[in-house]
Amino acid sequence: MSKFYITTPIYYVNGEPHAGHAYTNIVSDVLARYRRLKGDKVYFLTGVDEHGSNVHKAAENAGLAPQEYCDKMAPTFTKLWERLNISNDIFLRTTSDMHKRGALKFLTALYNSGDVYKGPYEGYYCRPCERFFPEKELTDEKICTIHKLPLEWLEEENYFFKLSKYQDRLLAHIHENPQFIHPESRRNELLSVLNSGLEDISISRASVSWGISLPFDPEHIVYVWIEALMNYMTALGYETDSEQYQTFWPADVHMMAKDITRFHALIWPAMLMAVNLPLPKQIVAHGWLTKDGEALSKTRGIFIDMDTDIETYGLDAFRYYLMREFSFGNDGDYRPARLHARYNADLANDLGNLLNRVLGLVNKNFEGIPAPTTPGEFDDEIEAMAQTTIDQLDAHIQAFAFDAALETIWEFVRRINRYVQQTEVWTLAKPETIPRMGTILYNSLEALRIISVLISPFIPDTAEKIQKQIGLTEFDTALEWGHLPADLAVSRGEPIFPRVDIKKQKQQQPKAEAKPQQKKEQKTTNLVSFADFQKLDLRVARILAAEPIEGADRLLKMQVDLGTEKRQVVAGIAEHYTAEALVGKQIIIVANLEPATIRNVESQGMILAGSGDSVVLATLEEEMPLGTQVR
């Protein structure tokens, strides 16, 4: 027996959980359940990240104290995990004492390692850019390449972690442990990041108040990302060096979406190296979900309506679909129509109907499950296939190939349907053949029992339902053929997956179309005086010509007519507008913005556009003379 510690990220509480979170946790849940099935000692962590300025702001907007806000938000996550049947062993909140104390201990250790140093963070700073210029970008004149303004020499107090020091060790580790980052595409990506060099990272924020103070300098709050990573250890009781911690650290799998691999595969291991602790075994990244081919977007109201689909098809169908249809690691397109197809074809027709037909025959012809007294054709093949299915499943799960894993199980399901068909069991209810009939039905039920065990990590409720109908009172996880006792009283109930016809589904459509989510009110924190506003010179202009800028995906160079003069402007809208589509359009530009050079092209103004998940140019309701002031 080995141990298996799997973690999901801890999610920011400044928003409701969505389908992406659900996917991460379901995948992790499948792995956790599978390992438990194999007899491993499993610890499964999920939780929420409650600190940092984003949470602070969200609380303010909600008119709550940060802690109050967190207390209100955390249950939206726990409720979802219950709904999705997530079998986590702990739900960690970063405002818990356990976490805070553990974090302090870790930070102290990190500090004592000598790899933390206090600024002064000195560098050339551009105020309009609000950022420091890295060495690489500095010119001899020490001028901001964007604003053409002299850079200021600035010193800011900050704590840093010597990430750069670990570049070689990280490289070596990734090379020596090919499994460390999964899938390989992410691994390659991170190797290329490593090869281009690491810079030290700031681990504290002086301007933030909602968080954990550095134990060695209470004036500073630990940067929320750094704090969050430590949760994987604090959740085990790192602070007290508990038995739990001794048993389970290092983590076997850190599961996450692809966007946060850098923190987990580079920064976190380097931090652990610094304090001389073992590294997690595997960083595993999955892709993002899209919906009917479109990126999810709050503002455009594109989201996955889990509630409706779970209501229509049941939780297990939802879990099954996510695991069966998506190729793990790649982005997956969530399509309710596909869920529907999978539900009817795989769950209702193949599996549900198989159980139903076999139990029907047992009910009609026997008192309880018949004993397998009379071997015959195909029996050995079925039994052998049970074993190969078990073996192949294991290989696929090791490789995170959940789609292949389920496909393998379903090949077996289909084989049993064929077995029933080939043997024509229903014709054997005659005195001379009834023992053979009983044997075939026993074999079919035993196959179904093993199938129920194999699918239990994916669709646990269904697995239980199957065993209940077979007549088992306690869930039997044995994978040995023949474990099913004869004479059990079966209790054939309602079909476990009643077919859902399309009409029904269509009726649900209006509901699914739903409400584009209302944009959360964003409180404007920085008020601007009217005088300041008046400084802006906004004007109506027309685009005369537009062309892409070579070497930049997002930029378009445009000639615009202001009535009195013509200007050249650069705008980052190439991903949303083609050059041709722009010509002739009336738009609004900021006419008195200081010129800037972008990608060696001078921009003498700025075009206004709504800018969120998509980008839409700002125009006037009706055309007006060029040069008209906008205010």
Add this chain to the structure above:
RNA sequence: GCCGGUGUAGCUCAGUGGUAGAGCACACGACUCAUAAUCGUGCUGUCCGGAGUUCGACUCUCCGCACCGGCACCA
């Protein structure tokens, strides 16, 4: 623009240096124990395009196109 990946039946995808496969969908047939289920048979493909290596390439090399991801760019 740089780095990496993908491009195979209507759909989702597997695959091998020797002239292509699975599931779904579709058509026809069988069967009737079962949830209009199941089983069988069949169906369609310029295996992205071009050039090259080879006796022979979908599979290797190069060039190109499209799409996806990472980085840069986003006044």
